[in-house]
Amino acid sequence: MSVKPIVKTDRAATGKVRAALRRITKHRYLYLMLLPGAVFVLLFNYVPMYGAIISFKAYNPMLGIIDSSWVGLQHFQKLFSSSIFWRVLRNTVILSILNLAVGMPAPIILALLMNEVRSKGFRRVAQTITYLPHFMSWIVLSSMVISLLSPYTGILARLAALFGMTNDSFILVMPEYFRGVLVGSSLWKEVGWGSIIYLAAIAGVDAELYDAAIIDGCTRFQRVWHITLPGIMPTIVVMLILRLGGMLNSNFEQIQTLYSPTVYSMGDVISTYVYREGIQKLNYSYTTAIGLFQSVIGFTLVVLSNRFARRVDQSLW
Amino acid sequence: MMSKSISRTQSLGGAVFDVCNHIFLALLSLTMLYPFLNELMKSFSNNDAVLAGQVGLWPKGFHTRGYELVFQNPLFASSLRNTVFITLVGTALTVVLVLLTAFPLSRKGLPGRKFIFLYFLFTMLFSGGMIPTFLTIRNLGLIDSLWALILPGAMNVYNMILAKSYMEQLPESVVEAARIDGCHDVGVLWRIIVPMAKPVIAVVALFSAVSFWNTYMSGILYINSTSNYPLQVYVRQMVYGDRNVLDEMVRSSIDAQYSSEFGSEVVKSAVLITTMLPIIVVYPFLQKYFTSGITLGAVKG
Numbered sequence: 001m002s003v004k005p006i007v008k009t010d011r012a013a014t015g016k017v018r019a020a021l022r023r024i025t026k027h028r029y030l031y032l033m034l035l036p037g038a039v040f041v042l043l044f045n046y047v048p049m050y051g052a053i054i055s056f057k058a059y060n061p062m063l064g065i066i067d068s069s070w071v072g073l074q075h076f077q078k079l080f081s082s083s084i085f086w087r088v089l090r091n092t093v094i095l096s097i098l099n100l101a102v103g104m105p106a107p108i109i110l111a112l113l114m115n116e117v118r119s120k121g122f123r124r125v126a127q128t129i130t131y132l133p134h135f136m137s138w139i140v141l142s143s144m145v146i147s148l149l150s151p152y153t154g155i156l157a158r159l160a161a162l163f164g165m166t167n168d169s170f171i172l173v174m175p176e177y178f179r180g181v182l183v184g185s186s187l188w189k190e191v192g193w194g195s196i197i198y199l200a201a202i203a204g205v206d207a208e209l210y211d212a213a214i215i216d217g218c219t220r221f222q223r224v225w226h227i228t229l230p231g232i233m234p235t236i237v238v239m240l241i242l243r244l245g246g247m248l249n250s251n252f253e254q255i256q257t258l259y260s261p262t263v264y265s266m267g268d269v270i271s272t273y274v275y276r277e278g279i280q281k282l283n284y285s286y287t288t289a290i291g292l293f294q295s296v297i298g299f300t301l302v303v304l305s306n307r308f309a310r311r312v313d314q315s316l317w
Numbered sequence: 318m319m320s321k322s323i324s325r326t327q328s329l330g331g332a333v334f335d336v337c338n339h340i341f342l343a344l345l346s347l348t349m350l351y352p353f354l355n356e357l358m359k360s361f362s363n364n365d366a367v368l369a370g371q372v373g374l375w376p377k378g379f380h381t382r383g384y385e386l387v388f389q390n391p392l393f394a395s396s397l398r399n400t401v402f403i404t405l406v407g408t409a410l411t412v413v414l415v416l417l418t419a420f421p422l423s424r425k426g427l428p429g430r431k432f433i434f435l436y437f438l439f440t441m442l443f444s445g446g447m448i449p450t451f452l453t454i455r456n457l458g459l460i461d462s463l464w465a466l467i468l469p470g471a472m473n474v475y476n477m478i479l480a481k482s483y484m485e486q487l488p489e490s491v492v493e494a495a496r497i498d499g500c501h502d503v504g505v506l507w508r509i510i511v512p513m514a515k516p517v518i519a520v521v522a523l524f525s526a527v528s529f530w531n532t533y534m535s536g537i538l539y540i541n542s543t544s545n546y547p548l549q550v551y552v553r554q555m556v557y558g559d560r561n562v563l564d565e566m567v568r569s570s571i572d573a574q575y576s577s578e579f580g581s582e583v584v585k586s587a588v589l590i591t592t593m594l595p596i597i598v599v600y601p602f603l604q605k606y607f608t609s610g611i612t613l614g615a616v617k618g
Contacts, residue, residue, distance in 0.1 A: 020428065023426075023428050024428055027421075027424075027426075027427055027428065027502070029501060029502035029503050030420075030421035030424060030427055030502050031421070033417040033418070033420060033421050033502070033503075033506070034417070034418055034421050034422070034433060036414060036417060037414045037415075037417055037418035037437070037472045037477070038418075038433075038436065038437075040414060040468070040471060040472035041436070041437060041440055041472050041474070043453070043457070043468075044450070044453065044468065044469040044472070045440035045444065045445070046440070047445075047453045048444070048445030048446070048449040048450040048452075048453045049443065049444070049445040049449070050445070050449075051445055051449030051450075051452055051453055052445045052446055052449045054449065054452075065452075110345075113338055113341065113342060114342070116334075116335070116338055117338065117339065117342065122339065122342075125346070126342045126343070126345075126346045128604065129346040129349055129350050130345070130346060130349055131604070132349070132350075132353070132600065133349060135527050135596050135600065135603065136531075136593060136596065137530075137531035137533055137549050137592075138531075138533065139531075139533055139549040139550075139552055139553045139592075140549075140552075140589050140592055140593055143552075143553075143556050143557070143585070143589055144352040144353075144355075144356060144589070145352075146557070147352075147355075147356075147585075148352055148355075152368065152369075152370055153367060153368060153369075153370040153582070154370070155351070155355070155373070157370065158370055188349060192349070219328070219330070219331070220331055220334065221334075252534055253533050253534055256534075256537075257533075257553065257557075271447065274446070274447050274448065275447065275538075278447065278448040278451070279447075279448075279451065279538060284448055284452065287447075287448050288446060288448045288449055290446075291445075291446025291447055291448055291449070292446060294446070295443055295444055295445070295446055298443075299442055299443045302442050303442065
C-alpha cells in the first residue's frame with residue numbers, strides 16, 4: 001500500500017529527469033556554441049576574481065596564489081590607515097561628481113539645441129564633428145590637450161597674449177587647474193556622443209503634442225520646457241542613475257596620460273595609484289586589496305542603481 | 318498643414334534664437350575640431366614656426382618630412398603592424414564569440430538560459446581588479462605576447478547583450494520554419510540568423526575594431542619589449558617619453574638644409590595624424606550605425 005505511491009513518484013521523477021535530459025540533448029549544439037565564450041569569461045574574468053584572495057594573503061610569486069600564507073585583514077588595515085588611500089578615494093569621488101555635474105546636463109542641452117536646427121546639412125556637419133573625438137584614443141586626445149595648453153605653442157597662451165596677458169607657466173602641472181582640465185577634456189570627448197541617446201528620445205516624443213501646443217500659442221521655449229523635457233525625463237533619470245552606479249570608476253587612460261607627480265594631490269585616482277604601486281612597485285597583495293575594495297563598493301552601487309533604474313523605468317514608462 | 322503654417326510665422330525672438338543657436342553650434346564645432354586641424358597643419362609646417370606658436374589653421378611652409386621620418390622608423394612600423402594584427406584578429410574573434418553566445422541565449426526554450434546569462438552578466442558588474450588580472454595573464458604565459466591584448470577583451474559581454482536583444486526581436490516563425498525543414502541549430506545560426514542580424518554584426522565589428530585600434534592600457538600592463546608595443550603605446554612613448562630619443566631620431570635623419578623646417582614638433586604631429594587616420598577613414602561607416610548602435614544598447618542597457 002505505502003510502497004506503491006513512492007514507486008510512482010520515483011517513476012515520475014525519473015520521467016522528469018529524462019525529459020530534462022532530452023531537452024538538454026536536443027539543445028546540445030546550443031550549449032556547445034556557448035562553450036568558447038564561457039571558457040573565455042572563466043579564464044579572463046572569473047580566475048582573476050579568485051585571484052583577488054591574495055588581498056588576504058602575503059602573496060609571494062615564487063609560491064603562487066594557493067601556497068602564499070594568509071595574513072587576514074592586514075592589508076585592509078594598512079589601507080584604511082593610509083593617508084594616500086583616502087586621498088585617491090577622495091579624488092576619485094570628487095572627479096566623478098564633477099564629471100557628473102558637467103557631463104550630465106551638457107549632452108542634454110546639446111541635444112535640445114541640435115533639435116532646434118532645421119537645416120539638415122548644418123545639423124549633419126555639426127553632429128559629425130561633435131561625435132568625432134569619442135572615437136579617438138586618449139593618447140591622441142591627451143597629446144592634443146598638452147599641446148593646446150603648452151605655454152609657448154598652445155592656442156591658450158596665444159589667446160591670452162591677445163588680451164595682453166602673459167602666462168609662461170604650464171597649466172597642466174598646476175594642481176589648481178588639473179581637475180578642470182580633466183572635466184573639460186572629458187566633455188570634449190563625450191558630449192557629442194552622449195547627446196545621441198537624448199536625440200533619439202526627443203525623436204520619440206509624440207509630435208501631436210507639439211501641434212496642440214502651437215495651436216495653444218506656446219512659444220518655442222515653452223514647448224521645449226513643457227513637452228520635450230518631460231518627454232525625455234525617463235531617459236534622463238535612467239542615465240543619471242546608471243552614471244551614479246559607475247561612481248568609483250575613473251578614466252585610467254585619460255588621467256594616466258595627463259597627470260604628473262605635481263598634480264597627484266588633485267588628480268591621482270584609485271586606478272592610477274594601483275597601477276604605480278602594483279605594476280611598477282610590485283606591491284601585489286596591498287594593491288589587490290585596494291582593487292577589491294573598489295570592486296565591492298562599485299558592485300553595490302551598480303546593483304542598487306540598477307534596481308532603482310528599473311523601478312523608475314516601470315513607473316515612468 | 319496647420320502646424321506648418323503657424324511655425325513658419327516666426328516671432329522676432331524665435332529668429333534671434335535661431336541665429337544665436339546656429340552661431341553657438343558652429344563655434345562649438347569649430348572649437349572641437351580646431352585641435353585636429355591644428356595638428357594636421359603643424360604636421361606639414363616649418364618646425365621653428367610651430368615652436369614659435371605661429372601655426373594655427375594654415376601651415377607655415379610646407380613639407381612632408383615629418384611623415385617620411387614616421388614611416389622610415391622601424392619601431393613605428395612594427396607597432397603599426399602589431400596594432401593592425403590585434404585589430405583584425407581581435408575583431409574577428411569578438412564577432413565570432415559574440416554571435417556564438419548571443420544566439421543560444423536568445424533562444425527562449427533553452428534550459429538554464431537565465432543562469433548562463435547571469436554567468437556572463439556578472440563579469441560586467443564585478444571584476445577581480447587590475448592586479449589579479451595581470452597575475453592571471455602572467456600565469457597563462459601571455460606577458461609580452463600580442464595575444465594578451467586580444468584574448469582578455471575578446472568575449473565582450475556588452476556587445477553580446479546588444480546582439481542578443483537584436484536576435485530576440487527577429488521573428489520566431491523564420492527559425493521554426495527552418496527547423497521544420499531539417500536545419501539544426503548551427504545551420505539556423507549561420508543561414509538564418511547571421512544574414513538577418515547583419516546590422517548588429519556591423520555595429521559590433523566596427524565598435525570593437527575602434528577599441529582594439531585604441532588599445533593602450535593593456536599594452537602598458539602586459540607588453541614589455543618595444544618591438545611588441547601596440548601603436549598607441551609606442552606613440553605615447555615617442556611623443557612624451559624620453560625627449561632625447563625623438564630628438565636623436567630627427568638629428569640622425571636630416572641634412573643641414575632642413576634644420577629650421579624640420580624637428581621633433583613636426584614629427585609629433587605627423588605621428589598623431591597617422592595614428593588617427595584609419596579611424597577617420599572608417600568614420601563614415603561608423604556614422605551609419607551610430608543611432609542603431611546606441612538605441613540598440615538602450616533596449617537593454
